[in-house]
C-alpha cells in the first residue's frame with residue numbers, strides 16, 4: 001500500500017466532498033502533539049503544492065499544561081522543515097489545571113476553543129483544521145447516541161459561532177492505522193497528552209470494543225462512515241422526517257436515561 005497516496009486520496013476526497021478548502025484560504029492546522037494532526041499537516045502541505053487552487057498552510061499548538069514531555073522536538077522538527085509554527089501558552093488553562101486539577105473534558109475543551117480562536121486571530125487565518133480521524137467520528141457517533149439521545153457525530157465542516165472561521169476535519173475518511181504508519185514512516189516526533197493514557201473512560205471502552213469487532217469485521221469503520229453519509233430517515237424515529245405531527249414534543253416522549 002502506498003501510504004502517502006492513500007492519505008492524500010482520502011484527504012482530497014473529504015476536502016472536495018465537503019468543500020473544506022477554497023481559493024485564497026489561509027489554513028491553520030491545530031497541532032495537538034499527536035500523530036493525527038501531524039499527519040494532517042503533512043497532507044495539507046503536500047496538497048498546498050499540488051492542488052489546483054491557491055491556499056496557504058501554517059500550524060500552531062496550544063499549551064494547556066497536559067503534555068507528558070516537552071514539546072520542543074516538534075518545534076525543532078518544524079523549524080528544520082521551514083514550516084511556520086506558533087506555540088501558544090494558554091495562561092487561563094494553566095491556572096485551571098492548578099486550581100481544578102480534576103476538571104473534566106467539557107471545561108478543558110471550552111478553554112482550548114477560546115485559545116484556538118485567539119491564536120487564529122493573531123495568525124490572520126480564516127480556516128482552522130483539526131486532526132479528528134475516521135476513528136474519532138465513529139466513536140463520537142456511538143458516544144452521542146448512547147449518552148446524549150441525539151444521533152450525531154462530528155461536523156466535517158462548520159463555522160465558529162461568530163462566523164469568523166471555517167472549522168474543518170479533513171481526516172474524516174482516514175483511520176488511525178494510516179496516521180500511525182505515516183507519522184512513523186516520516187519520523188514525525190509525537191508528544192503525547194497525559195489524557196491519552198487514561199483508562200476507564202467511555203472513549204477507551206469504545207476503542208476496545210471496536211478493536212475487538214474489527215478483528216472479525218475489518219471494514220467496520222468504513223461501513224459506519226458510509227452509513228453516516230447515507231441516512232435513511234424513514235427508518236428512524238424523528239417525526240420531522242416522517243411527515244407526521246407528534247402529539248407531544250419529541251423530547252418529552254423519550255427521556256434520555258444516562259444512568260442504569
Ligand code: SF4
Nearest residue numbers: 066104105108109195
Ligand atoms: S482528554 Fe484531556 S486534553 Fe482532551 S479535552 Fe479531555 S481533559 Fe482536555
